[in-house]
């Protein structure tokens with residue numbers, strides 16, 4: 001490992017060996033055990049890293065490909081990383097491929113500290129929408145739900161029970177950057193049920209046996225908590241019983257149910273219908 005200066009202020013370490021201990025630690029983040037041990041996760045791509053820094057996430061390490069040397073945006077991000085006391089590694093394509101497990105890796109990868117919001121800090125106001133997911137298993141589903149929560153302007157996601165990791169590489173990829181914009185709460189079914197008693201609005205569960213058409217409900221002028229069931233088993237009885245309404249999305253054809261992320265998307269766009277317009281967002 002050598003050290004030198006680029007256009008970015010601060011020291012940049014040049015790494016070409018897969019045996020380098022810093023690289024080994026970052027590669028280990030592919031496994032949940034090491035993500036939890038290091039309280040860290042990986043996000044790929046320059047735009048994501050810039051968004052994360054802008055949103056106040058703590059960067060531990062910035063990794064960039066030799067080919068990105070001289071790119072002003074990359075050097076600016078390197079400076080911001082150094083200013084935040086993070087490490088900056090300039091690596092070979094081989095090292096980047098090993099870290100991302102991809103043949104054509106992005107030129108920039110960031111290692112960030114994980115962040116969860118405590119359940120007690122979720123205090124919804126009128127118009128706020130939260131999504132609670134019961135034991136979500138599939139990282140693609142979780143990432144897609146987080147992206148959709150972000151897209152509709154809902155406030156965040158509550159993960160109940162034994163769930164897939166919001167900071168897994170596949171989840172983060174599926175969020176397309178929304179991992180940095182959407183607060184995530186992790187809780188147990190018992191703690192959720194206690195907290196739910198104080199929820200000041202409508203708790204809307206979705207269920208294949210729901211008697212109410214989701215389009216017949218007025219979601220306006222109140223906080224809404226949308227509760228979605230596990231991919232295989234749907235909502236267990238205790239969580240279903242805690243809902244004010246059990247809603248169903250009518251279906252035709254042979255499919256038994258919708259995919260969890262699709263059902264969440266359908267519900268969220270209905271709940272947020274009055275709040276979304278085509279007007280310029282900037």
Ligand code: SAM
Pocket residue numbers: 206207208210227228229230231232233234235247248249250251257258259260263
């Ligand atoms: N076999 C599971 C069951 O019996 O509930 C299917 C679960 S489905 C793949 C995952 C979740 O998506 C459900 O628990 C529910 O929250 C939601 N969902 C899917 N299709 C739905 C529909 N047509 N109406 C209401 N909720 C639906």
